[in-house]
Amino acid sequence: MVVALGGNLAGGYGSSEALLEAALAALPAAGLAVLARSGWWRSAAWPDPTGPEYRNGVAIVAAPAGPEATLQALLTVEASFNRRRGERNAPRTLDLDLIAYGRVVMDTPDLTLPHPRAHERLFVMGPLAQIAPDWIHPVLGRTAVELAATASIGRDARPATR
Template sequence: MTPVLAYVALGANLGEAETTVRAAIAALGRLPGTQLVAASSLYRTAPLEVPEPQPDYINAVARLATTLTPHALLDELLALEARFGRVRPYRWAPRALDLDLLLYGDVVLDTPRLTLPHPRLHRRAFVLEPLLELDSFLEAPGLGPLSAWRARLSDQDVERLLPHPA
């Protein structure tokens, strides 16, 4: 199978979040049939849509070349979250690690387990900012140029921290 470019959002706001996100980026490159092509800088953002106060998130996006199918990649991402201590006590709970499959080539998919493109990627500056750092001209099926969506989210603050070490 020819590798497909996929984009994965990473986020954490529990424990040593920066260390966790960096380690998770490295772990993505070790998934079966997968190569880490690039990783964005790290970003700090306030939590959105949370029922109680939480620490800020550390976010990033990784670009992968993978021969895994979308669902197989999702399974690997969920297993990686679990290895990093992710639990799901309630929706929008603080996270040791959150991995979201944002884009998988030009695939459009809507199944009970996976929707592609990610259904909220264009509404979250903490996703768009690192995604556009990797490819400022990136377009998503059904959404068009993602830079146009980022311009609409000026009310969501995103603080760039450090570039991901090569």
């Protein structure tokens, strides 16, 4: 399974990267074993670039409970990091998105797989291309590397340097 992690508010962690590291470390307790993870990427806030800069990354996880249960586990982890849902694309401490669950294709009121906009976002496809360059989008049939090269949102995204 592919999970995207992101945020642009540090909460009580000192930095967005520290919060994301803590969230990544919390996934196994939620039943999501981390098999691989990207480095953190940075990008301007979107759609309002005057907001705090984002940090994003991707993890490949083992999630044996099914897509809906995986989504619920991700929402539980978000809530434990004080994620509050309000205005769309507003600054946030933590965003965990289920990008793909194997080759599953589904569209329900609560979950669309693969994620309907992930392929357009360099801050998702770039990190995914780092750890799984040959990952193939279940609908588009294109690799993570190909999708990163054509992503139209977050074109300023780049690996963060410490």
